[in-house]
Amino acid sequence: MTHPDTRPAPAAPHTGAGLAVAVHDLTVAYRDKPVLWDVDLEVPPGLLLAVVGPNGAGKSTLLKAILGLVPAAAGQVLIHGEPLARARDRVGYVPQRGSVDWDFPTSALDVVTMGTYRRLGWVRRPGRREREAALSALERVGMAALADRQISQLSGGQQQRVFLARALVQDTDVTFMDEPFQGVDAVTERAIVDLLKDLRARGRTVVVVHHDLQTVPDYFDWVTLLNVRRIASGPVAEVFTEENLRLAYGGRVGFLERKADPTPAPGGRDDPATSHFGRIRP
Amino acid sequence: MTPTATRKPRRGGAAADLLLAVSLAALAVGATGCGDAGERRRDGPLSVVATTGMVADAAARIGAGRVRVVGLMGPGVDPHLYKASEGDVRRLQEADLVLYNGLHLEARMGEVLGHLGADRPTRDVASAVATDDLRAVPGFSGAHDPHIWFDVRLWRDAVVAVGEALAAVDPDGAAEYRRHLDAYRAELDSLDAWVRRRTATVPEPARVLATAHDAFGYFGRAYGFEIRALQGISTATEAGTRDVQDLAAFLADRRVPAVFVESSVPPRTVEALQAAVCARGHEVRIGGSLYSDALGDPDGPAATYVGMVRANVMTIVEALGGAKEAP
Amino acid sequence: MSWDAVAAFWSDYTLRTVAAGAAVIGATAGVLGVFAQLRRQSLLGDAVSHAALPGIALVFLLTGSKEPAALVAGAAATGWLGALCVTGIVRSSRVPADSALGLVLSVFFGAGLMLLTWIQRRPDASQAGLDRFLFGQAATLLTADVATMAALGGGAVLVLVLLWKEFKLLSFDPAYAALLGLPVRRLDILLTGLLVAAVVAGLQAVGVVLMSAMLVAPAAAARQWTDRLAPMAALAALFGAAAGVGGAVASSLTARTPTGPAIVLAATAIVLVSLVLAPRRGLLAGAWRRWRRRRDLRLHAVLLDLHALAGQHGDPTAAPHAAAVLRAMAAGGSVRRSLRELAGRGWAADAGGDLWTITADGRGEAERFLAARAVDGRPEASP
Secondary structure, eight states, X not given: OOOOSSOOOOOOXXXXXXXXXXXXXXXXXXXXXEEEEEEEEEEOSSOEEEEEOSTTSSHHHHHHHHTTSSOOSEEEEEETTBOGGGOGGGXXXXXXXXXXXXXXXXXXXXXXXXXXXHHHOSSOOOOHHHHHHHHHHHHHTTOXXXXXXXXXXXXXXXXXXXXXXXXXXXXXXXXXXXXXXXXXXXXXXXXXXXXXXXXXXXXXXXXXXXXXXXXXXXXXXXEEEEESXXXXXXXXXXXXXXXXXXXXXXXXXXXXXXXXXXXXXXXXXXXXXXXXXXXXXX | OOOOOSSOOOOSHHHHHHHHHHHHHHHHHXXXXXXXXXXXXXXXXXXXXXXSXXXXXXXXXXXXXXXXXXXXXXXXXXXXXXXXXXXHHHHHHHOSEEEEOOTTSSGGGHHHHHHHHHHSOEEEGGGGSOGGGSOBOTTSTTOBOOOGGGSHHHHHHHHHHHHHXXXXXXXXXXXXXXXXXXXXXXXXXXXXXXXXXXXXXSOGGGOEEEEEESOOHHHHHHHTOEEEEEEOSSTTSOOBHHHHHHHHHHHHHHTOSEEEEETTSOTHHHHXXXXXXXXXXXXXXXXXXXXXXSOOOTTSTTSSHHHHHHHHHHHHHHHTTOOOOOO | OOHHHHHHHHTOHHHHHHHHHHHHHHHHHXXXXXXXXXXXXXXXXXXXXXXXXXXXXXXXXXXXOOOHHXXXXXXXXXXXXXXXXXXXXXXXXXXXXXXXXXXXXXXXXXXXXXXXXXXXXXXXXXXXXXXXXXXXXXXXXXHXXXXXXXXXXXXXXXXXXXXXXXXXXXXXXXXXXXXXXXXXXXXXXXXHHHHHHHHHHHHHHHOHHHHHHHHHHHHHHHHTTOXXXXXXXXXXXXXXXXXXXXXXXXXXXXXXXXXXXXXHHHHHHHHHHHHHHOTXXXXXXXXXXXXXHHHXXXXXXXXXXXXXXXXXXXXXXXXXXXXXHHHHHOOSSOHHHHHHXXXXXXXXXXXXXXXXXXXXXXXXXXXXXXXXHHSOOSOOOOO
16 A cells, blocks of 8 residues: 655645544533533644643543544534544544553554554454554654564553554554653654654644643644633644633643743744743643 | 533432332331231141142141141252242241251251241151161261152151141141041052062163162162162262263163153253263163152142152153053 | 273263363353453453343243253343443443442342242243253263354354454454444444353353353463463463363262362463463562572672772772671672672682682673663653
């Protein structure tokens, strides 16, 4: 199965048509307690989006609801203009590490091969082609040497990279990641960031639930602030403001340090000098 | 639009209330039921509750019109495994007299019967049989084989207990009970003689009675048969592979014509034994079904003790090659 | 034991039939038990076998038949229903899984007992042995029974093998499976159904309590020896079959040894051996590894002490130090033994008179050891 290395340049943002992810009025309740309420989200293709918010804000639930993993009380989700059921080939998912039992008797390569199961269909077994695709995905995350290791013998960062490779092998247009940077070592963090940049260069869209506000401007193009309801969403430079953060974190913001000029320099999202914030305590 | 809860949070309240109400009602009903256990009605027939069908049959014969007998264990019921239900306990508690076999035949009712004995007239028929006449169980010192009804002479002794118990509870009818008892014992005498005549026709090498569990010990001892069984005295035991192999080898070597299924034990056990014997090259038949620990259907020939014994003996004798005499 | 004797032993019809039946049940339960265990549903087998009782009673009540095929069908129906109830309760309420299991187990079993009690009150001489059906008697298996078990068990394993990757994914990461478009709920029901088939196939031979053990023990033992799913399943099948045959043989060697419990004991023995002796996950292996690590650390502790002492002099290898000094510095353990071991490896030299020096090799090893510890492989905390 061959894939084009580059995609056509993405459409201009905010034009509605050609959105990678379009969420409208998404509502999820758990035992009468609202977890997500009336959430709208429009994600143009070809960029990296961070979803941030305090604990319990519904960030993970947003991903799971978009992917149909938890039932939504209301709302619609379109992936590249189609409902999820027709767009499964275009959607990838990197869950939190705690979502599986790592003592399961399987190897890293095995787990990554699971990403090929959809294109295999029923009953067919993964063959050499699938194994090779899995192996090259592992190479991309720097885990080729550990392919045959049983997964409980991997470090936290390595396990995270296995999940990443599994999503990579699917080679989807849109990938959702749930706190991929949580508790990983520096090597893994660099690997993930490189991967994200690579995906963006190929025109893919990545939506990431992110826990570390510090690095949002460094790693991401867009940000969505979420606290049961959507507070704000858009390019980091516009949306990642003190005001919005205060709204999102509901006054639980401890203090804000201003390190540099509060007015954003144009296009300088990777420039630490233009980064607004030092440490924010949620 | 502010989020409003669209449903009132569900408490466990309504369900808990219902549960409480039901429990109280059950308690009330239970309490009223225990009211009049101590009264005895002398107008009308005596209420007698018996455990096994054999004991019930004896009570019905000896008590005749003066008693109303209820048997707890119907046809095909295994007394070794029988558990008394709530209704059974109630019937036992309301009875004027409780009769049972004894010797732990009703193994799962021991506690119930023991408690009953404290304030109800109860009597086990095995008590009327001399201890010397009882078969000891190998390996269990002090315990005896409870299947005493298979030796008609022993049962003849046992039914005396029924007569005595009835007379004790109902002295007015003592004379009548005595008459019925004597008549029944005479009938049992002639039954015993008949059994001896019939079983004598079975040729010597075939005098082996192979069944699922060791119920026929007294029969074998009284009428000259070698008894072999897969399970022990109680059907609660489980046969092992070796037991099946040993018995199959024995039956094949002795070229025993038939093995027997029991009415109160699943036939599979004996069918497996038969297959094992056939695999050793000896075609053994299933000689028929024997009534081992219960009587037969109420509208059949084995509905009474006498009928049951006759049916068993005819089945055994015919299958093992004895004479086919008109009963 | 001569070949003739062995051949004669195995030519016995009863032993062959019982061993074959037990092996079939053991293998089937072993394979399906692997998936039950990985999905944390090991005790589901127990719930299913208890839930089978009312089905047996109902079939007899409604049809009057005691045909094993009919009773097995009834057992399967209520067993499956019980399993569905467990998953339904867990899914739609706050009741945790083990409580749901206990609930379903007792309610269904109680209902079955009630039905049996009601049946035994009926004046019907043919109802004997329904509860014996549930407790099983392996020694009296018929060839027809073994054929039924093989068909049921073989069918279940066949479906499992066909949908292997689907069930593997379902057991490992059901959320991801749902995302890929697998009908997770239906697959879950199917897998549970296979489990029910395995349980029910074995019920009439080995009974309620035993069946649960056959689902748990071989899988637990197999996990000790391998880190891959397919070998684990194959090994579990092997262990289950071995337990079955072993129990049949044991029951055939001594009289009055019921076959069912003998099979369980064999399976338990296999589990115990696996827990203790398995090369990587076993208790013995773990203890040995820990011992070796401790010894290694002690060794290096003494070496580093020598190294530190030597570092206070100009020519490190020339100045001997008393073992007593080293003993004073040591945290515990036998310094003398460590010193001898160090000498054996060429890292220290005995200078006579209970004095020891460090060698050039020893210095190199000490420095290598320190260097390795300075950059530790632990993940650094994110900034």
